[in-house]
Amino acid sequence: MSVAILLGLCWPLGFAPFGFTPLPILLLAALFALTSRHGPKAAFWHAYLFGLAGFATGLYWISHTLHTYGFLPWPLAIVLMLLLAAVMAFYPAIAVGLARLIFPNRTLAFLVGMPLLWVLLDWLRGHLFTGFPWLSLGYSQTLAPLGGLAPWVGVYGIGLVAAWMAGLLAWSWAEETRRALWLIGFPAVLVIMGLAQLMGQAELTRPVDGPLKVRLLQGNIPQAVKWSPEAVEPTLRTYVNLLLQTPPGTDLVVLPESAIPLFRDEVPELLRGLALWSQRQGTAIILGIDERVPRGNGVDYYNSALAITGQGPIQSYRKRHLVPFGEYVPLRPWIGTVVNQLVPGQGDFSKGTSVGVLRLDGQSTGTSICYEAAFGDEIRSDVRAGARFLLNISNDDWFGDTIAPHQHLQMAQMRARESQRPLARATNTGITVFIGPDGRIQSRLPQFQTGTLNGTLQPRTGLTPYARFGDWPVLLLAGFGLLSAWTWQRRQQRLAPAPEFS
Numbered sequence: 001m002s003v004a005i006l007l008g009l010c011w012p013l014g015f016a017p018f019g020f021t022p023l024p025i026l027l028l029a030a031l032f033a034l035t036s037r038h039g040p041k042a043a044f045w046h047a048y049l050f051g052l053a054g055f056a057t058g059l060y061w062i063s064h065t066l067h068t069y070g071f072l073p074w075p076l077a078i079v080l081m082l083l084l085a086a087v088m089a090f091y092p093a094i095a096v097g098l099a100r101l102i103f104p105n106r107t108l109a110f111l112v113g114m115p116l117l118w119v120l121l122d123w124l125r126g127h128l129f130t131g132f133p134w135l136s137l138g139y140s141q142t143l144a145p146l147g148g149l150a151p152w153v154g155v156y157g158i159g160l161v162a163a164w165m166a167g168l169l170a171w172s173w174a175e176e177t178r179r180a181l182w183l184i185g186f187p188a189v190l191v192i193m194g195l196a197q198l199m200g201q202a203e204l205t206r207p208v209d210g211p212l213k214v215r216l217l218q219g220n221i222p223q224a225v226k227w228s229p230e231a232v233e234p235t236l237r238t239y240v241n242l243l244l245q246t247p248p249g250t251d252l253v254v255l256p257e258s259a260i261p262l263f264r265d266e267v268p269e270l271l272r273g274l275a276l277w278s279q280r281q282g283t284a285i286i287l288g289i290d291e292r293v294p295r296g297n298g299v300d301y302y303n304s305a306l307a308i309t310g311q312g313p314i315q316s317y318r319k320r321h322l323v324p325f326g327e328y329v330p331l332r333p334w335i336g337t338v339v340n341q342l343v344p345g346q347g348d349f350s351k352g353t354s355v356g357v358l359r360l361d362g363q364s365t366g367t368s369i370c371y372e373a374a375f376g377d378e379i380r381s382d383v384r385a386g387a388r389f390l391l392n393i394s395n396d397d398w399f400g401d402t403i404a405p406h407q408h409l410q411m412a413q414m415r416a417r418e419s420q421r422p423l424a425r426a427t428n429t430g431i432t433v434f435i436g437p438d439g440r441i442q443s444r445l446p447q448f449q450t451g452t453l454n455g456t457l458q459p460r461t462g463l464t465p466y467a468r469f470g471d472w473p474v475l476l477l478a479g480f481g482l483l484s485a486w487t488w489q490r491r492q493q494r495l496a497p498a499p500e501f502s
Contacts, residue, residue: 004046007031008053014140015058017406021144024137025189028166031113033173035096036106044097051089056082058135061402069223069398088132095121102482105489110171112485115163116478123471126375130324132375134407137162142414142439145193147201150417150439151464152375159475161196165189203463205420205437208388212251212457214365214434216426217242219259220450223397223428224469227261235261236270241279242452243285248258250283250454251362254426257288257370257393260301266480271306271314278312284360286367286426291316292373300350303327305367305393307358315359318352319369321378326371326398357385361457366421370394373425375411383419383467388459390416390423397429405447405473413439418466422457435453 007027015023031050035043044210049106059081066077099113106280118137126133138159141147149158165188172185219238225231238260246253260267267289278285285308293300303322307315322328328348356367366382366389373379373392382390392412396405409431416423417439425433434455445453465473 001046001049001472002073004031004050005053006052007034009057011050011054011056012135012403015135015407016142016221016410017403019143024140025162025166026169027256028118028137028163029169029173031096032110032170033169035100036109036170036174038100039095040101043100044093047096047165048089048093051092051379052085054092055085055088055135058403058407059085059088061399061404064400064402065398068400072445091121091125094116098490100107101487102486105492106174107171108485111164112167112481114170115160115167118163119156119160119474120478122159123475126156130321131375139407139410139414142410142417145197145200147414147417147439148196148198150200150414151202151204151420151466152199153474154418154466155414156471157466159190160474160478165192171179173453179363200417203420204464205460207458208461209363209459211258211420212389212459213247213249214252214424214455214457215250216424216432216434216445216453216455217253217255217259218427218430218432218445218449218451218453220429220448221258221261221397223395226397226428232261234410235259237468238450241272242450245452246281246283247454248281250281252284252286252457254391254393254424255288256428257395258290258291258434259287259393259428262289264289264304264306271308274308275310275314276307277310280412284309286358286365287390288369288392288395292316301348302352303349303369304352305356305358305369305391307367309361311361317354317356317358317367317369319349319372320352320354320356321372321375322349322351323371355385356382357387364388366390366419368392369416370396373408373415375465376415379415379419380467380470383421383463387421388461389457390421391422392425394425394428396431396456401448411434413441418464420462420464421460424455424457426463 007030010027035046063081064075066072066080067074072438095117096114099109099117103109103113122136126136136159136367138155138257141158141162146158146162168188217239221235239255255267274285287306289304290302290308291302302318305317357364358367364386366379366387368379399405412423412425413435416435416437420437422437423435431444432453433444434442436442443453443455445451
């Protein structure tokens, strides 16, 4: 059990900001080999402790948010973080335990059951109960050789290949002479990585029109004072001053999520002024601001991004994937009193329904707000709707100076690579960046500094295989692989007993 915990504690080191990309594959191989010595029940609990340790260390920043902005005592904040880790740990535990139960055959367990079930449970974790894809295996390979598969099969396809490589190494290690590790395991892993890197060099989309000159604003407004009445005027002054310094010829200025700490209906004069400036300057504006819309006897609140071009009505994109316990409270009658402090004074946000495509003087951008960058299917829908480049506005000051903003950025990099679209990310306190269609950071601002970042975005057209088909090929392959292996095993069992794990 202690070995499983130790392996889990090392899991976050494979992700940003640490970036030891081979480590998750090796850790998974070690976990597979470890659990193969035990029955299904013991394998389940070994994998559970692995997941509990991995999520507790990789998601420790949640306790910071709960304590700093939820005003919860440290002990309670830590307990709630551990509770989330305890729930998330069931996914790897079910994958490994179920594989051990279904496939007593050594080869089938290592090369089929554990890898395929691991990825299917990873996918389920990213979708069930609105999804929580943090620390999914594929993200660790975003800029590694396996990341070249992103435009072909997406993050879960990368995870499938990485998990299969882990299974192959575990199987090779389990051979008594260990010769298979050197003759088959490591050579196969190197070949797969080389092929993935070659596939990543294929241009599956193409540039269209000229590059856009874009300016990103980072106001660096502390979350602790952001919504206080006395902070409104300094915040507006900060962003207006940064905006007015925009060089002539700039095509687009992007402000972060909820940059204006007021509702849209409270600042009509400001919006009219921005529209006039946009018209005179020839510069479009993307602005993060909250909206409230009367509905019946109540009011709907939206976390929105406005597109101001000066050549037509203001467009509004309303966030469609809300953060549980941050932007809305599930089961509010029972637990709302505790967690409602995370969004002080605003109640629950409502869910937007449209895709995130905003039209900007002949160009279309796929716009996402904060947490939405973690969901490939939603960004894919924007690309299929015509987005030629991607924007993500966020406010990661909720996480403070922890590893969370780096993990969040890594997921945005995966979205750029999956769609082969450039992505610009404007945040309140960082990390504000320009990302190329290969997922690599082209330029960035330091965190926790007020400033601007100028860069270019080259619009692109065309659909990558992932943008066209999504996760379905991976899910079908995993399902077919499991069914075929199980059927073959049943046929073999009718002829002779399958070899058991030692």
